[in-house]
Amino acid sequence: MNITEKILARASGQKSVKPGDIVEARVDVALFHEKAGPGFFENFEKLGREIWDKNKVVVVADHAVPPSNIYSANCILETRNFVLRHRLPHFYLGKGICHQIMAEEGFVKPGLVIVGADSHTVTQGAFGAFATAVGSTEMAWILAKGSLWFRVPEAIRIKVEGSLSEMVFGKDIIVKIFGILGIDGATYKTLEFMGSTIDELSIDGRMTMCNMVVDAGAKNGIIGPDQRTCEYLQYRADAFGETVQSDSDADYARTIDLNVAQMEPQVACPHSMDNVKNVREIQDIKIDQAFIGTCTGGRLEDLRAASRLFRKHRVHPEVMLVITPASNKIYQRALDEGLIQTLIQAGAMVTNSNCGACGGGGMGVLGENEVCISTASRNTRGRMGHVSGQIYLASAATVAASAIKGKVTDPREMI
Amino acid sequence: MVIQSKVLAKLGDNIATEMIAAAAFVTSSKPEDLGRIACKGIDPDFADKMKPVGVLVAGKNFGCSSSREWAPVALKAAGVRLIIAEFFARIFYRNAINLGLPIVECPGIFEKLEIGDDVEADLEKGLLRISKSGECLKISAMPKFLIRRLSLGGLIPELEKES
Numbered sequence: 096m097n098i099t100e101k102i103l104a105r106a107s108g109q110k111s112v113k114p115g116d117i118v119e120a121r122v123d124v125a126l127f128h129e130k131a132g133p134g135f136f137e138n139f140e141k142l143g144r145e146i147w148d149k150n151k152v153v154v155v156a157d158h159a160v161p162p163s164n165i166y167s168a169n170c171i172l173e174t175r176n177f178v179l180r181h182r183l184p185h186f187y188l189g190k191g192i193c194h195q196i197m198a199e200e201g202f203v204k205p206g207l208v209i210v211g212a213d214s215h216t217v218t219q220g221a222f223g224a225f226a227t228a229v230g231s232t233e234m235a236w237i238l239a240k241g242s243l244w245f246r247v248p249e250a251i252r253i254k255v256e257g258s259l260s261e262m263v264f265g266k267d268i269i270v271k272i273f274g275i276l277g278i279d280g281a282t283y284k285t286l287e288f289m290g291s292t293i294d295e296l297s298i299d300g301r302m303t304m305c306n307m308v309v310d311a312g313a314k315n316g317i318i319g320p321d322q323r324t325c326e327y328l329q330y331r332a333d334a335f336g337e338t339v340q341s342d343s344d345a346d347y348a349r350t351i352d353l354n355v356a357q358m359e360p361q362v363a364c365p366h367s368m369d370n371v372k373n374v375r376e377i378q379d380i381k382i383d384q385a386f387i388g389t390c391t392g393g394r395l396e397d398l399r400a401a402s403r404l405f406r407k408h409r410v411h412p413e414v415m416l417v418i419t420p421a422s423n424k425i426y427q428r429a430l431d432e433g434l435i436q437t438l439i440q441a442g443a444m445v446t447n448s449n450c451g452a453c454g455g456g457g458m459g460v461l462g463e464n465e466v467c468i469s470t471a472s473r474n475t476r477g478r479m480g481h482v483s484g485q486i487y488l489a490s491a492a493t494v495a496a497s498a499i500k501g502k503v504t505d506p507r508e509m510i
Numbered sequence: 511m512v513i514q515s516k517v518l519a520k521l522g523d524n525i526a527t528e529m530i531a532a533a534a535f536v537t538s539s540k541p542e543d544l545g546r547i548a549c550k551g552i553d554p555d556f557a558d559k560m561k562p563v564g565v566l567v568a569g570k571n572f573g574c575s576s577s578r579e580w581a582p583v584a585l586k587a588a589g590v591r592l593i594i595a596e597f598f599a600r601i602f603y604r605n606a607i608n609l610g611l612p613i614v615e616c617p618g619i620f621e622k623l624e625i626g627d628d629v630e631a632d633l634e635k636g637l638l639r640i641s642k643s644g645e646c647l648k649i650s651a652m653p654k655f656l657i658r659r660l661s662l663g664g665l666i667p668e669l670e671k672e673s
Contacts (some may be wrong), residue, residue, distance in 0.1 A: 230605035
């Protein structure tokens with residue numbers, strides 16, 4: 096079995112499972128935020144059930160915090176009231192994006208079943224957990240029962256080899272893969288990443304890669320845990336055992352071999368995440384806004400990459416650069432390292448940590464025909480605001496370089 | 511569970527939830543408010559087209575992108591009784607069923623149905639019948655427990671029934 100099958104087998108009390116099997120898996124961590132919660136609160140209260148295990152529920156207000164409109168404000172209030180009513184011990188308000196908090200605060204471990212009412216819950220696959228997304232209503236079921244049905248997915252194995260060049264990151268790898276797979280190329284499937292490049296990739300880079308799998312239609316993304324995983328999670332490697340790695344003879348529906356040694360920085364162009372080009376091919380496209388943030392690309396590695404370019408350059412006078420660190424801890428580390436100073440001096444707007452501009456809820460909404468280059472994961476029409484807005488997706492280095500020149504720019508030109 | 515209805519609208523491939531319920535138009539999460547803005551960015555007349563209540567036909571990967579339930583809520587409130595698609599994005603598939611919005615996956619269907627066509631979907635038998643041609647197509651199997659959930663009206667009615 097591969098790692099996903101092993102986790103689902105163990106979680107449903109079976110010796111083994113195969114693709115297509117329907118299983119009932121116990122849930123180890125249930126996650127929701129303030130925009131998903133209100134979708135089920137009323138129904139859950141009407142049912143009058145007890146929450147199966149309060150310690151396994153994580154609630155994070157992160158989508159529009161602080162809120163920019165009454166609807167968003169009410170969402171936060173309703174969520175906080177639900178948390179207080181049920182005395183949920185793990186509630187985070189204004190501390191950062193839920194998927195970053197999950198990793199930082201120790202809720203993720205290899206081998207766990209993590210279900211969140213947010214697509215990017217898949218991020219936690221970077222740590223060798225089975226992490227997937229459901230909608231709000233399904234969360235009511237999980238809170239009542241502590242388990243959920245799944246169809247065991249087929250898996251696509253993606254083996255990545257070769258050393259990444261300077262200014263090329265995990266974001267570039269996953270965008271490249273999108274160009275190969277297409278946005279429905281992994282529908283209902285697992286995307287399992289392995290290979291020497293992945294072994295060498297930082298946790299930040301692995302999280303970026305697993306984060307985006309949902310937008311190729313995948314049920315989950317996963318990377319087998321290793322020493323790097325242990326160090327990040329401060330987890331004991333000897334507790335892993337053999338059960339959280341794929342067998343060498345595991346079955347895959349498809350195998351993709353990718354060598355990234357010569358890979359250039361990549362960009363996903365409007366209006367689809369699989370409209371992928373080398374940055375060099377689309378240089379000179381003028382931009383209005385640049386955004387570095389989100390659960391996809393707002394981590395320390397991203398801020399460091401951007402700051403490196405801003406030590407010698409300023410934000411173009413016609414560009415609005417918004418920087419939204421993925422968590423307060425990242426923000427504080429960035430302050431300690433002088434990165435925030437560099438970014439502000441260069442002309443960036445640094446906001447508090449939350450989802451911000453990503454979903455069009457505030458802190459960087461796009462106006463009519465506005466062009467944005469962003470470290471986020473989605474460029475679907477209307478995602479960040481006006482339906483005519485155009486979103487290019489790239490690494491933080493590429494976004495920073497573009498913010499400096501005022502047009503889409505290969506970051507390698509800036510070093 | 512058998513649904514007989516008329517095709518009232520047709521949408522293409524890769525329709526994202528961001529387009530089904532665009533954040534720019536959402537001011538409340540009440541179903542009736544969401545229904546009014548359903549698919550507004552793609553087709554400004556969508557809500558009017560669905561008023562008589564009927565079938566929406568879609569291409570591949572319908573409901574992709576964000577997991578927001580506004581999308582199936584908006585469609586159901588606008589008058590969509592059944593969605594027939596080439597295939598659905600996985601989160602939308604689950605959300606639609608959980609909210610009691612019947613869905614059918616039928617590869618090849620997009621070319622075969624036009625607005626105004628009458629159809630009959632039998633979920634247990636796994637068949638879709640097109641009245642004008644008499645053609646009977648196989649639909650992708652839906653697990654029995656999910657058909658039951660749909661016929662009860664969704665996940666919450668199912669949980670209520672348990673109590």
